[in-house]
Amino acid sequence: xxxxxxxxxxxxxxxxxxxxxxxxxxxxxxxxxxxxxxxxxxxxxxxxxxxxxxxxxxxxxxxxxxxxxxxxxxxxxxxxxxxxxxxxxxxxxxxxxxxxxxxxxxxxxxxxxxxxxxxxxxxxxxxxxxxxxxxxxxxxxxxxxxxxxxxxxxxxxxxxxxxxxxxxxxxxxxxxxxxxxxxxxxxxxxxxxxxxxxxxxxxxxxxxxxxxxxxxxxxxxxxxxxxxxxxxxxxxxxxxxxxxxxxxxxxxxxxxxxxxxxxxxxxxxxxxxxxxxxxxxxxxxxxxxxxxxxxxxxxxxxxxxxxxxxxxxxxxxxxxxxxxxxxxxxxxxxxxx
Amino acid sequence: xxxxxxxxxxxxxxxxxxxxxxxxxxxxxxxxxxxxxxxxxxxxxxxxxxxxxxxxxxxxxxxxxxxxxxxxxxxxxxxxxxxxxxxxxxxxxxxxxxxxxxxxxxxxxxxxxxxxxxxxxxxxxxxxxxxxxxxxxxxxxxxxxxxxxxxxxxxxxxxxxxxxxxxxxxxxxxxxxxxxxxxxxxxxxxxxxxxxxxxxxxxxxxxxxxxxxxxxxxxxxxxxxxxxxxxxxxxxxxxxxxxxxxxxxxxxxxxxxxxxxxxxxxxxxxxxxxxxxxxxxxxxxxxxxxxxxxxxxxxxxxxxxxxxxxxxxxxxxxxxxxxxxxxxxxxxxxxxx
Numbered sequence: 064x065x066x067x068x069x070x071x072x073x074x075x076x077x078x079x080x081x082x083x084x085x086x087x088x089x090x091x092x093x094x095x096x097x098x099x100x101x102x103x104x105x106x107x108x109x110x111x112x113x114x115x116x117x118x119x120x121x122x123x124x125x126x127x128x129x130x131x132x133x134x135x136x137x138x139x140x141x142x143x144x145x146x147x148x149x150x151x152x153x154x155x156x157x158x159x160x161x162x163x164x165x166x167x168x169x170x171x172x173x174x175x176x177x178x179x180x181x182x183x184x185x186x187x188x189x190x191x192x193x194x195x196x197x198x199x200x201x202x203x204x205x206x207x208x209x210x211x212x213x214x215x216x217x218x219x220x221x222x223x224x225x226x227x228x229x230x231x232x233x234x235x236x237x238x239x240x241x242x243x244x245x246x247x248x249x250x251x252x253x254x255x256x257x258x259x260x261x262x263x264x265x266x267x268x269x270x271x272x273x274x275x276x277x278x279x280x281x282x283x284x285x286x287x288x289x290x291x292x293x294x295x296x297x298x299x300x301x302x303x304x305x306x307x308x309x310x311x312x313x314x315x316x317x318x319x320x321x322x323x324x325x326x327x328x329x330x331x332x333x334x335x336x337x338x339x340x341x342x343x344x345x346x347x348x349x350x351x352x353x354x355x356x357x358x359x360x361x362x363x364x365x366x367x368x369x370x371x372x373x374x375x376x377x378x379x380x381x382x383x384x385x386x387x388x389x390x391x392x393x394x395x396x397x398x399x400x
Numbered sequence: 401x402x403x404x405x406x407x408x409x410x411x412x413x414x415x416x417x418x419x420x421x422x423x424x425x426x427x428x429x430x431x432x433x434x435x436x437x438x439x440x441x442x443x444x445x446x447x448x449x450x451x452x453x454x455x456x457x458x459x460x461x462x463x464x465x466x467x468x469x470x471x472x473x474x475x476x477x478x479x480x481x482x483x484x485x486x487x488x489x490x491x492x493x494x495x496x497x498x499x500x501x502x503x504x505x506x507x508x509x510x511x512x513x514x515x516x517x518x519x520x521x522x523x524x525x526x527x528x529x530x531x532x533x534x535x536x537x538x539x540x541x542x543x544x545x546x547x548x549x550x551x552x553x554x555x556x557x558x559x560x561x562x563x564x565x566x567x568x569x570x571x572x573x574x575x576x577x578x579x580x581x582x583x584x585x586x587x588x589x590x591x592x593x594x595x596x597x598x599x600x601x602x603x604x605x606x607x608x609x610x611x612x613x614x615x616x617x618x619x620x621x622x623x624x625x626x627x628x629x630x631x632x633x634x635x636x637x638x639x640x641x642x643x644x645x646x647x648x649x650x651x652x653x654x655x656x657x658x659x660x661x662x663x664x665x666x667x668x669x670x671x672x673x674x675x676x677x678x679x680x681x682x683x684x685x686x687x688x689x690x691x692x693x694x695x696x697x698x699x700x701x702x703x704x705x706x707x708x709x710x711x712x713x714x715x716x717x718x719x720x721x722x723x724x725x726x727x728x729x730x731x732x733x734x735x736x737x
Binding site: 073109111112114115117121122125126127133135137139140141143144145146148152154155161162163164166168170171172173175178180 | 408410446448449451452453454458459461462463464470472474476477478480481482483485487489491492493498499500501503505507508509510511512515517
């Protein structure tokens with residue numbers, strides 16, 4: 064194995080975690096993600112086609128355990144005129160958890176400048192930052208005495224709360240998960256981080272919360288439209304459904320919404336929570352607003368007629384560019400400071 | 401900047417150059433590329449869609465010089481059942497020359513295992529190895545007293561000769577290039593490497609050589625079909641045209657060929673030397689044979705009726721996988737040997 068140091072900057076997961084865990088970083092990231100979405104919606108972001116490996120029609124990866132469904136995603140892009148272009152590799156779904164890295168190349172020289180060996184961490188936090196941003200914009204009435212409804216109890220369900228803590232005083236969460244053991248672990252972990260956690264066996268109960276966050280990898284609806292939900296007054300952040308065929312919401316629930324927001328209109332037609340509702344003709348793509356086109360004062364959500372809104376995010380590469388540049392700059396400042 | 405060593409194996413360009421420059425390595429690589437092409441043609445290779453950044457319809461990269469036409473290509477894939485999947489980033493066309501890296505991830509664990517900081521070197525040598533393989537298969541009559549006709553005098557024109565030296569005794573080359581100064585430099589450099597180099601101002605003269613190699617980035621035909629070429633008895637390796645719109649051969653010359661071979665039938669329809677001839681209806685895709693489907697004894701070329709053959713390569717990710725695994729293993733052996 065080589066001991067020599069390559070002529071580029073390489074940062075380990077531990078170093079990245081250190082700079083990314085500060086409150087200042089989180090607050091700035093939410094703002095930067097908002098600017099990134101706005102640049103994306105103005106057409107100033109250049110995204111490569113998404114490469115997916117290990118998923119049909121390709122052969123599956125070689126597995127060392129049953130029920131193995133690993134896949135790897137390569138997302139690339141750059142903001143027109145910015146300093147770097149970014150290539151992100153994120154692998155997930157395998158028994159060894161997330162892996163991957165983020166590469167920053169100089170647009171000016173083409174040279175590889177920085178490698179962030181993040182093992183998927185940056186994807187978790189840029190996704191959490193998008194959730195926090197949407198909560199700020201579309202659930203501004205969330206009070207300290209309310210509860211956040213959380214569907215799922217995995218890694219992203221943790222990151223969503225961590226980032227929400229930067230945009231709301233609310234510290235109560237009502238969680239539903241498929242596996243009792245995982246839900247109990249989630250309760251212990253998040254209580255250790257300052258949250259009051261209640262659990263429920265009935266996912267429909269989450270719909271009484273003013274903000275609901277969905278983070279599972281379900282392929283069948285979990286949250287349904289029933290009698291109760293006709294009086295819905297809430298905002299749902301849909302995080303889990305990031306690939307074609309995945310869904311957590313009943314398409315009828317999507318159709319009942321007063322405001323549909325997505326990170327990318329193009330992407331929301333092909334993957335995510337609105338895919339099924341659009342293909343069934345229950346809603347039209349024209350009804351969907353891109354978050355980057357919503358006024359920053361949240362006017363779309365404060366209108367009395369918009370009492371039930373949904374934000375669907377499957378993740379766009381502009382988020383990866385934004386978080387990568389922020390982490391890189393924070394690391395460089397750390398080194399010279 | 402971080403001084404800590406990440407928990408993966410990272411190799412520098414110098415280390416890669418050391419193992420890749422041996423004659424044993426080169427000879428093995430030509431064989432391994434042949435096996436790789438065969439696996440590809442049997443449908444055992446899984447290729448991701450090619451990501452191209454910095455090219456239309458995207459905004460160009462930020463440039464620091466005029467006539468800047470940099471672009472970056474991400475090619476990914478894996479042989480079904482093999483140990484690794486490979487993601488290769490190669491940037492080129494910018495004033496600072498090539499850049500990029502090759503990443504190997506375990507199919508079994510999803511974890512990043514090895515980073516080869518090759519700055520595009522592995523793309524050069526796997527392309528050169530494909531050229532040497534095709535010369536061995538389709539120009540077996542090339543004698544020591546013959547000359548190789550070389551169109552272009554850039555980096556790949558050098559690598560092509562270096563790899564040809566492993567499959568033929570011929571050490572004479574007749575070179576044509578657009579810029580006299582570059583051609584003279586090429587002559588000096590390759591003579592220092594043991595070649596007898598003649599230059600010509602007339603590209604058509606190359607067609608008198610039994611083996612011609614084209615390595616320019618031309619977008620208009622340079623080699624034409626004229627009276628002389630009706631008596632053609634040669635093989636042409638087309639290396640330069642690797643993107644839609646690039647071409648070095650007159651489509652009529654392509655149509656005059658007795659044997660058309662490509663690395664990938666799918667790719668040769670969209671990019672490379674046969675693209676224009678196919679779209680004009682001068683040849684049909686059905687006439688094109690994949691190199692991985694040609695018998696290894698070169699029978700297709702030794703038939704008297706196949707006196708004028710063309711091999712078109714725009715590069716497929718199976719070559720990247722093959723060269724990456726070979727380099728990685730050679731480096732590991734070096735470290736423990």
